[in-house]
Amino acid sequence: MSKIAIAGAGGRMGRTLIDACNQADACTLTAATERLGSSLIGVDCGELAGLGHTLGVSVAPSLATAEDFDVLIDFTHPTITTQHVDFCLQKEKKLVIGTTGCDATLEAKIREAAETISIVYAPNMSVGVNLCLKLLQTAARVLGDEVDIEVIEAHHRHKVDAPSGTALKMGQVVADTLGRDLKSCAVYGREGQTGERDRNTIGFETIRAGDIVGEHTVMFAGIGERVEITHKASSRMTFAKGAIRAAHWLSDKKHGLFDMMDVLGLSD
Ligand SMILES: NC(=O)c1ccc[n+]([C@@H]2O[C@H](COP(=O)([O-])OP(=O)(O)OC[C@H]3O[C@@H](n4cnc5c(N)ncnc54)[C@H](OP(=O)(O)O)[C@@H]3O)[C@@H](O)[C@H]2O)c1
Numbered sequence: 576m577s578k579i580a581i582a583g584a585g586g587r588m589g590r591t592l593i594d595a596c597n598q599a600d601a602c603t604l605t606a607a608t609e610r611l612g613s614s615l616i617g618v619d620c621g622e623l624a625g626l627g628h629t630l631g632v633s634v635a636p637s638l639a640t641a642e643d644f645d646v647l648i649d650f651t652h653p654t655i656t657t658q659h660v661d662f663c664l665q666k667e668k669k670l671v672i673g674t675t676g677c678d679a680t681l682e683a684k685i686r687e688a689a690e691t692i693s694i695v696y697a698p699n700m701s702v703g704v705n706l707c708l709k710l711l712q713t714a715a716r717v718l719g720d721e722v723d724i725e726v727i728e729a730h731h732r733h734k735v736d737a738p739s740g741t742a743l744k745m746g747q748v749v750a751d752t753l754g755r756d757l758k759s760c761a762v763y764g765r766e767g768q769t770g771e772r773d774r775n776t777i778g779f780e781t782i783r784a785g786d787i788v789g790e791h792t793v794m795f796a797g798i799g800e801r802v803e804i805t806h807k808a809s810s811r812m813t814f815a816k817g818a819i820r821a822a823h824w825l826s827d828k829k830h831g832l833f834d835m836m837d838v839l840g841l842s843d
Contacts, residue, residue, distance in 0.1 A: 675740030689832035698740025700817030
C-alpha cells in the first residue's frame with residue numbers, strides 16, 4: 576500500500592486527487608497540505624473533497640508537519656513545486672509532479688533530483704492524452720514534412736499558463752519525430768501581416784474560456800485532406816486517476832525521471 580501526500584489539497588486538482596486516492600485500492604492518503612495561512616488548515620480531507628465522510632487526515636500548513644508518506648503528489652504552482660522537490664530530495668520521498676508552467680531552471684532541478692529519488696513528471700496524466708502522444712508520433716512519421724502542423728488548445732478561464740503544458744508536449748513529440756528544434760520552429764499565435772506560412776513551423780493557438788476542463792487538437796493539414804487528433808477531457812478525475820496510478824507505479828523505483836508514457840508502458 577503506497578502512502579500518499581497531496582500538496583495543494585484545496586485546489587481544483589487537490590480536491591479531485593483526494594477523491595481519486597480514496598477510491599484507489601493500492602493507495603492510502605496519509606498527508607495533505609495547503610499554503611500557510613489558508614483557512615483550510617486543519618480541515619479533514621474527506622470534508623474538503625465533499626466525500627460525505629471524514630478521512631482522519633487534516634490539511635497541514637507544510638510538509639514538515641506531515642511527513643508520514645511515501646509519495647508526494649504535487650499539482651500546485653512552479654514556485655511551490657521547487658520547494659517540494661528540495662523537500663523530497665532531502666527526505667528521500669518519491670514525487671509525482673503534475674504542475675505545469677515549470678521553467679528550464681526548475682526542469683533542470685527535477686532532472687538532478689531524479690538522480691537520487693524517483694519522479695514522475697508529466698504535464699498531462701490522462702491515459703487518453705498519452706495515447707494521443709503515441710498516435711502523434713505515428714501521424715508525424717507518416718505525414719512528415721508534407722503537411723502544415725497546428726496545435727490548438729482550450730482551457731478554463733482560471734488557467735495561468737499558456738500554451739498548456741500538454742500542447743507544448745504534443746508539439747515537442749511532433750518536432751522530435753520530424754527532427755525539428757521546437758524552440759526555433761514554434762509560432763505562438765498570429766496577428767497582422769504574417770506573410771505566407773512556413774511549412775516547417777509548428778503553430779500554437781490558445782483559447783481561455785469558461786469552465787473548459789482541457790481540449791487539445793493537433794491538425795496535420797495537407798492539400799486535399801487533413802488529419803486531426805483530438806483529446807477532450809470532461810472531468811479532472813482523469814488526471815487525478817492517472818496521478819494516483821503514477822504514484823503507485825513508483826513504489827518499486829529507487830530513482831529516475833519518468834513520464835506517463837513510462838507509467839502506461841507506451842514508451843519505445
Ligand atoms: N498534469 C496534469 O495532468 C494536470 C491536470 C490539471 C492541472 N494541472 C496543473 O496543476 C496545477 C494546479 O492546477 P489547479 O487547477 O488545481 O490549480 P489551483 O486550483 O489553483 O490549485 C493549486 C493549489 O495549490 C495551493 N497552494 C499554494 N501554495 C501552496 C503551498 N505552499 N503548499 C501547498 N499548497 C499550496 C493553492 O492554494 P491557494 O489558492 O490558497 O494559493 C491551491 O489550492 C497547474 O499547474 C495546472 O496546470 C496538471
